Amino acid sequence: MAPHTEQLTRPAVRLQGLTRSFDGRTVLDGVDLEIPAGQFVALLGHSGSGKSTLLRAVAGLDHEVTGSGLLTAPERVSVVFQDSRLLPWRRILPNVLLGLDGRGAEERGRAALAEVGLAGRERAWPSELSGGEAQRAALARSLVREPELLLADEPFGALDALTRIRMHALLRELWKRHRPSVLLVTHDVDEAIVLADRVLVLDHGRIGLDLTVDRPHPRSYRDPLLSEYRTELLGALGVVEDTD
Numbered sequence: 001m002a003p004h005t006e007q008l009t010r011p012a013v014r015l016q017g018l019t020r021s022f023d024g025r026t027v028l029d030g031v032d033l034e035i036p037a038g039q040f041v042a043l044l045g046h047s048g049s050g051k052s053t054l055l056r057a058v059a060g061l062d063h064e065v066t067g068s069g070l071l072t073a074p075e076r077v078s079v080v081f082q083d084s085r086l087l088p089w090r091r092i093l094p095n096v097l098l099g100l101d102g103r104g105a106e107e108r109g110r111a112a113l114a115e116v117g118l119a120g121r122e123r124a125w126p127s128e129l130s131g132g133e134a135q136r137a138a139l140a141r142s143l144v145r146e147p148e149l150l151l152a153d154e155p156f157g158a159l160d161a162l163t164r165i166r167m168h169a170l171l172r173e174l175w176k177r178h179r180p181s182v183l184l185v186t187h188d189v190d191e192a193i194v195l196a197d198r199v200l201v202l203d204h205g206r207i208g209l210d211l212t213v214d215r216p217h218p219r220s221y222r223d224p225l226l227s228e229y230r231t232e233l234l235g236a237l238g239v240v241e242d243t244d
């Protein structure tokens with residue numbers, strides 16, 4: 001069934017004049033941002049530009065933001081970090097189900113693990129998983145909560161290049177199936193343009209560039225048409241490409 005038009009246009013996230021300072025130093029300086037429901041957005045910016053600070057504010061984890069601040073955020077928000085944050089003393093399935101109970105929870109947990117390719121690993125300990133598998137389990141833990149908004153802070157930052165590419169395909173696949181809004185923080189320009197339909201660059205406390213990436217999926221790193229987006233994003237980040 002086609003989603004109601006209003007659902008497509010209703011913003012999942014709406015920020016107005018979001019401001020955050022630490023010890024008198026302004027990190028976010030009046031950020032205005034709307035993310036429509038179901039949109040896949042990546043957030044780029046230099047180290048220390050305030051990406052995680054913005055993500056924490058959207059997640060509702062920061063109560064010290066000022067301005068008219070966070071006006072809208074959905075009820076069901078899941079966050080995935082660079083490390084899986086699995087509890088080492090619990091097996092994988094209970095980790096995925098953490099805080100959930102009720103009828104059908106276990107079944108949903110098993111289904112989520114199967115979706116991320118971890119069927120059969122329900123009883124494994126976190127220490128028995130590879131880095132990529134642990135991040136898959138973290139994604140399953142998010143999925144099982146059926147988030148309307150998925151916030152991801154460098155979720156693939158600690159993975160090797162090959163695993164990272166596989167995780168890109170998995171994340172995009174999960175997004176296609178469940179259609180949450182996504183805000184993905186990354187340092188990696190290529191990761192942003194291969195995955196996201198809109199890429200933001202945070203600069204001097206504001207959204208300095210808001211770029212729509214209008215290419216079909218699945219996208220390849222080698223797609224020459226993506227290189228224009230890459231050049232524009234690198235320019236916004238102040239990186240001059242070597243043209244040799």
Ligand SMILES: Nc1ncnc2c1ncn2[C@@H]1O[C@H](COP(=O)(O)OP(=O)(O)OP(=O)(O)O)[C@@H](O)[C@H]1O
Nearest residue numbers: 022023027045046047048049050051052053054187
């Ligand atoms: N709890 C805090 N107390 C003091 N300063 C903080 C705190 N959290 C963040 N900051 C500062 O705010 C700035 C932005 O930090 P943030 O972690 O949001 O940046 P980032 O863009 O996510 O960086 P990175 O890409 O390196 O993870 C940094 O200068 C950081 O030192």
